[in-house]
Amino acid sequence: MLRTHTCGELRIGDVGKEVTVSGWVDSRRDHGGLIFIDLRDRYGITQIVIEPDQAAAFEIAQTLRSEFVIGATGKVSPRGEGFENPKHETGKVEVQAAKLELFNKSRVPPFEPGSSSLPNEELRLKYRYIDLRRPQLQKAMILRHKLTKAVRDYFDKGGFLEIETPMLGKSTPEGARDYLVPSRVHPGQFYALPQSPQLYKQLLMMAGYDRYMQIARCFRDEDLRADRQPEFTQIDVEMAFVEQEDILTTIDGLMAHLFKEIRNEELPLPLTRLTHREAMERFGSDKPDLRFAMELQDIGEIAKESSFGVFKETIANGGRVRGICAKGAAEKYSRKGIDELTEFVKIYGAKGLAFFKMKDGKLESSITKFFNEDQQQAIVSKFGAENGDLILCVADSNKVTSAALAALRNRLGKELNLYDPSAMKVAWVLEFPLYGWNEEDQKWDAEHHPFCSPIKEDLQYLKTDPGRVRAQSYDLVCNGYEAASGSVRIHDPEVQQQVFDFIGVTPEVAQDRFGFLLDALSFGAPPHAGIALGLDRWVMMFLGNDNIREVIAFPKTQKAADQMTGAPSDVDTKQLRDLHIKTDVPKG
């Protein structure tokens, strides 16, 4: 037997047992006449002691180096008073090796998994199999497994079926760019990897599988971020004969289950609900971080009456003047600090940042002179400002004030430690707009996707004020992340065609791209709705991490490359010939 126990298992109660443990040499401490080995596996670290009277074992022990793979057999002994190591669960015992077996040597590793200082990420990704030996990543993988299992258990109990949908599908150029896969037997034609199983799961509803879920891999060929990978996993859910409320309740239940399983925490239900409009007004964001307040205030009415040109003109041109009040932050941000914040909001399109510091019951600022006593008082009361507070305002379009202040709010929330970083605040954001104006193409686009059902009473605005039409849609937000997104779907083929018409998808194009869906809608489609949760992001949030690569075993870099395997790579000309593909890469 290569092992009887793991390296995380032995306790004082095991003293006297003859055991075999196997793992990697985390470190070796050679005292000449006595050698200690910290043996590591994913369960923990156990100390092995090798004494010279065990000649064969001792000889092997002398040759051991970091990351050698060994098995050690011997009696479990107590370490005795003063020699215990409280850092390890197994720290009260050790294995007195009678026999050592060297399974494999290791080259000197580029970095040591046991080291407290992290090497740079590039190196970690290149040697991911070593990086994955680190307890932090092992913890992430274990939590990911636990979460996935809890999700499946919850839906299984609810009568859901997990059904796999194809990875090789049809390309739909709307939305994100597809990863394409060439077909050999259909020269010149391509499959697309799924951006999500959206259409398949709707078809499953029409096929009568009224409760579906899938842990589904999805692919999007777009630029990456700290929280975005080109392939990611979503918890995909769809239900038939349901309304929005049924989905919300189902997912509320899932959340409570996960909080119980992962954090052993009772999550109060129902989860907070905000409308999209409310979220945008109060936080400037459709995915607000609700761990802290510092809500946006609109001072347009005051700005309009003031003599401050920038503010007045903004209002006159249909813009807005909004701001946030950072409690007690006046001293923390010097002139230079505020300059930095000004540069920061410029990233989001703001042209500047106006500020007031509240001191001795009065506003202090270079622009205070443009506001009379009443107006100053109105600003103070609008923000509820007290001595020591810092008020920051942006005057611009609705969109820019929202984006800039939302980003500023997140930044200040973090810099001023306005929340407990281990807290998780989950809430629903409802009633997203159905359409958004596409500036580039000068047309209306589906804000979410074109299969979202409109809110019925808003359909009257379709012709006159399309931006006002709300969708029966819902996002789950947590700590500033979009953590799930879904909607009631269209199940009436006529409504579906109306939506396509409106966003400029002609019946011919619709037939070509989504003909199968339109057909299916005409063969008895039940009312249905669904949602998809970002699994990677949830693992991230449960770990309190803000980097998605830390929760994926083999992630890709920002340029979607795999540092370990070298993917993507050139392929043989023969492979290309089989596929009838010629590449045309500009020479650089």
Added chain:
RNA sequence: GGGGCCGUAGCUCAAUUGGUUAGAGCGCCGGACUGUCGAUCCGGAGGUUACGGGUUCGAGUCCCGCCGGCCUCGCCA
């Protein structure tokens, strides 16, 4: 597509306004050591400063290009 930061020994980092032979800790190699757990002590090896140009008497440092990594705006139905 745009903006920002970064790349120096195996690893983490240092190196004054551009100035002598590019240093330290860890790791590695050799030696000593019977209770360590960041073992300790002695000795040693280890560098195309990512890469390619340029400016200069002189470049790790300044400039241009390029490769790679990270953060971000756009993008992500």
